[in-house]
Amino acid sequence: MANNSSAESWQRATVLPSERGSSRLVTDDLLEQLGIFGWSQEDIFAIHLAAEEALVNAAMHGNRFDPAKQVHVECQVSNDLVRLVVTDEGEGFDSANVPDCTLAERLESPNGRGVMLMRSFMTRVEYNPKGNSVILEKKRETAQP
């Protein structure tokens, strides 16, 4: 774990085990920092949701909860931008081929909404070509007090 913080931004690099519930090792501090930097409750909800989905996907679908594999997380929080990079050690996937969960035939499927939620609630969601690393960004849209 590495922290590199200043008055302008907070940065942290963390390595998580591929275990259920490990996302909290990142999200607890992330949520605290979002509050410190004055992000709105609406934005905090969106970032929390996207982070949770990305971290769970990495441990569950990417690393398949393999104890030999880890999830690498980089967080950056400032007044106007939040950036997360979540990388797993799995084989990756083609994010363009994730089925649209809002289609009538998939609407009642219990799975497959994580990527869509990330895309809906963040400003930018971009996977690397291999599909085992995702960049999540949220730009502050509301005026600062």
Place this chain on the structure above:
Amino acid sequence: MATHRRIDVSKTGDVSVVKFLDRKILDEAAIQELGSELFGLVEIDNRKAILLDFDGVEFLSSAALGKLITFDRKLKTAKGRLKMCGISPGILEVFQVTKLNKVFDIRTDLAEALAAF
């Protein structure tokens, strides 16, 4: 009647009103437990009219959505009725983005939801 750790169940007339005991529904183990407790309302208790009251719930993940969908299916299969109320603006947006607001019968508050059964 089963003991619950994730939900509180009461009766208003014929309707079972279910409140969630967690403010944040995201922990994988807790979601599994929540699913088992909800499914038990249909499969063990044989309840037919169920209202999920989200008052106080601040956050839920897509894994929790999956349990709600499966719960709704089980209840429909048993010819029961499910309604939801008290959903926060953030969670309501999650339902709208995923179009699950078209799958679930979502009402504004407890009184409106109870009247709709």
